Every structure is written in C-alpha cells, then in structure tokens.
Amino acid sequence: MKLVIPGGTGQVGTILDRAFTGAGHEVVVLTRRPARDRELPWDGRTLGPWAEAFDGADAVVNLAGRSVSCRYTPANLQDMMDSRVLSTRVVGEAIAAAARPPRVWLQMSTATIYAHRFDAPNDEATGVIGGDEPDVPRYWEYSVRIAKAWEREQKRAATPSTRKVALRAAMVMSPDRGGVFDVLLRMARLGLGGPVAGGAQYMSWIHERDLVRAVEFLIDRDDLAGPVNLAAPAPLPQRAFMRELRSAWGMPVGLPATKWMAEIGALALRSDTELLLKSRRVVPGRLLDAGFTFTHPEWPEAATDLVQQIRAR
Ligand SMILES: NC(=O)c1ccc[n+]([C@@H]2O[C@H](COP(=O)([O-])OP(=O)(O)OC[C@H]3O[C@@H](n4cnc5c(N)ncnc54)[C@H](OP(=O)(O)O)[C@@H]3O)[C@@H](O)[C@H]2O)c1
Secondary structure: OOEEEEOOOOOOHHHHHHHHOOOOOOOEEOOOOOOOOOOOEEOOOOOOOOHHHHHOEEEEEEOOOOOOOOOOOOHHHHHHHHHHHHHHHHHHHHHHHHOOOOOOEEEOOHHHEOOOOOOOOEOOOOOOOOOOOOOOOHHHHHHHHHHHHHHHHHHOOOOOEEEEEEEEEEEEEOOOOHHHHHHHHHHHHHOOOOOOOOOOEEEEEEEEEEEEHHHHHHHOOOOEEEEEEEEEEOOEEEHHHHHHHHHHOOOOOOOOOOOHHHHHHHOOOOOOOHHHHHOOOOOOOHHOOOOOOOOOHHHHHHHHHHHHHHHHO
C-alpha cells in the first residue's frame, strides 16, 4: 500500500510510520519541516506540490494539529482549532483534486468530543457529545468545539470516491520518549503517581499495537465510515489506572494530589489540567461490533507490557 500521513512526525505518526514501513508499505509524511527521506513540505493550510502524493495513494491518515499539551490560553486554543480545521480542509481539497483519489481517508479526531461523565461509557451510538456539562470549567467546552469543527470539516469535504472515517482516539500508550505513557510513568517513578482530585475521573487509552491494528482494520473494511472510537474496551478511573501503572513498575507509593496541586504541576509542565481532570469514559462500540479484537484490552497487562519494553531498551 501507499499511505500518506499529513502531520506524521509526532507521537502517533511515528508509531504508524514505524509499523507500516516495517510491514513493507510505502509511507509519505507531510510536515512543515521536512528532514528525512519520504517527508514532503506543506504548510497545513494551502494546496501545493505535496498534493501530488495523494494521486494513486491507498490511504490518507491526517494527524496534523497543534499539540494539546499546552496552556489553554486564547491564542493556543485558536491555534489548536485552526491547525486542525485548516489542515483537514486542505487535505479534503487535495483528495478532491486527485486524478486517482485514495480509497480511504482516516481523519484524526479525539475521544475528548464526548461529555465529561462517570455514570456510563460513551460509544458512538449512545455516547453523549460534550460541551454543555454543568459543573465543569467553561473553557473545557472549547476542546469539544474544536473536535466538532474538526469532524465537520471532514464530513463536508466533497470526496465522493473516498471513504471517510473519523478516529475518535483515546490517549495512545507507547514506550516512546516524550509520549503520554513516558510522562505518566515518570510521575509514577517520582512517587507522584497517585490519585488526582480524588481520581474518580475515567482514563481512556489504547495500546500502540492496537492503534496500528485498528488503523489497518479500518483501511481494509470498506463497510465502515464515519466516527469510530479508538479506545481499549476497559477504561478505568484515574486512581486505578495509576495504581496499576505503579504496580507494573514496582513503585509502592503514589502521593495523592488535590486539584490545586495538579494546577501547579500543569503550570510547571506548561500543560493544562483538563487533560488530567476530564472524565473520558469511551469504549470502542463500532470496532467490537465489526469483529475487531484487542491484543491489549486490559490496562494492567498493557501497562506491564509497556514497562517491559521500556526496561528492555
Ligand atoms: N497522542 C495521543 O494520545 C492522541 C490521542 C487522541 C488524539 N490525538 C490527536 O492525534 C493527532 C496526532 O497526535 P500526536 O500525539 O502525534 O501529536 P503531535 O506529536 O503533537 O504531532 C502532531 C503533528 O501535527 C503537526 N502540526 C502541529 N502544528 C501544526 C500546524 N499548525 N499546522 C500543520 N501541522 C501542524 C506537527 O508536524 P510538523 O511540525 O512536522 O509539521 C506534528 O508532528 C493530534 O491531532 C492529536 O490531537 C492524539
């Protein structure tokens, strides 16, 4: 296969590039700063020579978007929105202009589109879209607004020969340096991997191997289109999630943190507490219905596998 991955230089792109190149497929990455073979320059907002890479490609997987691990200032939120909406728009234009358009366009979205809730899991059919939950900071609504605008942009693209799938991905857990697992494990190793603000908020996650397998599955399955949750079937409260991570590493203590302590930590890490405090309870309804099976469905085993990979390097 030939795959084009706009925004493929980051955490998720590195995982997909490694897996698909390793399996003998041809992968082209679009980036604002090409540095290696197989990387083409683009600006994420205007058509250019890069669009020729779409001609005859089998699949496009668009991952472009400003990192969400930042302070949610008005300028950063606007950048998060624009980088996603404009890159999705121009990817749609490139697909529409291709003489031989790709068969499928997998567009990154996010599990954050669902409401902050504890009572029941969100699947694609019955899940509650967020944005007007009571008792959450008002600015959390903006992340949902970004996710909706992101999906809307793909939906409205005029690409009749290309199947469109929106990937509502949960946190992707891989042993790579700088990834979310690496950050959480470092906290745990420092003795800081305890419950945050009580720890009842759910963590949804997916192991990198299952992310790759789900992407392969969605490329192959011509009958699947629209939003698909990419999350392991067993999300768990943050308190239990961190306890299992500590146990996988062999760290007996994990100091609890209050909301205010989390706020100070997030400030120090130039990140935002929404990433820690929003309850993301998301399950892969459509993948399971379609017969997809997870290699790492449960967190304790997945965490052990990731820790072993880190210890082995
Ligand atoms: N990692 C996760 O757990 C996770 C979970 C759910 C959803 N997602 C979403 O999946 C996508 C990829 O995630 P990731 O973790 O790989 O993110 P990442 O490491 O931040 O990489 C995103 C890529 O987007 C490109 N980019 C950044 N700002 C841009 C802009 N203004 N215009 C065009 N391109 C821009 C960057 O490529 P260049 O700098 O090379 O141009 C970067 O490599 C993101 O949209 C993220 O929100 C990630």
